[in-house]
Amino acid sequence: VQLQASGGGLVQPGGSLRLSCVASGFTFDYYSIAWFRQAPGKEREGVSCISSSDGYRTYVDSVQGRFTISRANANTVYLQMNSLKPEDTGVYYCAVLYGASLGADFWTYEYDYWGQGTLVTVSS
Numbered sequence: 001v002q003l004q005a006s007g008g009g010l011v012q013p014g015g016s017l018r019l020s021c022v023a024s025g026f027t028f029d030y031y032s033i034a035w036f037r038q039a040p041g042k043e044r045e046g047v048s049c050i051s052s053s054d055g056y057r058t059y060v061d062s063v064q065g066r067f068t069i070s071r072a073n074a075n076t077v078y079l080q081m082n083s084l085k086p087e088d089t090g091v092y093y094c095a096v097l098y099g100a101s102l103g104a105d106f107w108t109y110e111y112d113y114w115g116q117g118t119l120v121t122v123s124s
Contacts, residue, residue, distance in 0.1 A: 003094055019079040097112055
């Protein structure tokens with residue numbers, strides 16, 4: 001069982017990136033998937049989540065309207081990030097939780113599996 005996060009890189013402010021989270025050894029059926037990030041010197045924060053039960057999507061206020069989480073297929077989830085800002089810089093992680101129906105408090109749960117992280121740097 002493994003999660004692989006990828007798609008990070010260096011981008012200028014206002015640019016876009018698409019992160020991917022790919023599952024190996026299992027599928028995302030019945031799993032809620034979340035993206036977290038950790039900026040240098042800061043605590044990890046929840047960015048977005050898509051719930052397993054109804055596909056409900058949640059975003060932290062700072063990315064609302066700029067980021068979109070979506071399921072591409074049974075083992076791939078994307079985080080489309082547009083209008084990137086320097087404060088979006090950090091290591092982005094995907095995580096999954098089996099059988100949960102998650103909402104705005106998705107970041108408070110203990111997740112079953114975590115990916116290794118992909119670095120996003122927004123800088124001119």
